[in-house]
Each structure stands twice: as C-alpha cells, then as structure tokens.
Amino acid sequence: MINFYSFVSIIILLWVFLHTLSYGIWTWKKNNRLGAVMVFILAATVLVLPVYSKFF
Numbered sequence: 001m002i003n004f005y006s007f008v009s010i011i012i013l014l015w016v017f018l019h020t021l022s023y024g025i026w027t028w029k030k031n032n033r034l035g036a037v038m039v040f041i042l043a044a045t046v047l048v049l050p051v052y053s054k055f056f
Contacts, residue, residue, distance in 0.1 A: 006054075009050070009054075013046070013047055013050055013051070014047075016046055016047075017043050017046055017047040020039060020042060020043040020046060021039075021040070021043045023039055024036045024039035024040045024043060027039055
C-alpha cells in the first residue's frame with residue numbers, strides 16, 4: 001500500500017525527471033549531442049537512485 005508520503009515523493013521525482021528530460025530534448029535540438037546525452041543520463045539518475053534507495 002502506498003502512503004501519502006510515497007505518493008508525493010513519486011510525483012516530485014517524475015516532475016523533476018520530465019523537466020530534466022525536456023531540457024535534454026531542447027539541448028538535442030540545438031545540436032549539442034554530447035550535452036544532451038549527459039542530461040539524459042542525469043535525468044535517469046535522478047529517477048533511478050531515489051527509487052533504488054527507497055526499496056533496497
């Protein structure tokens with residue numbers, strides 16, 4: 001069962017992930033491919049590490 005704290009933290013993590021991902025897409029369109037790849041890696045890390053630390 002998901003409590004309120006878990007629900008809010010998941011919403012915040014998804015918002016940060018999507019905001020960072022949109023910046024990566026904008027960077028990709030500006031032909032800064034290496035920077036966009038690094039932003040995509042950062043976005044994945046922002047989403048994966050808190051979830052991993054919460055469950056393990």
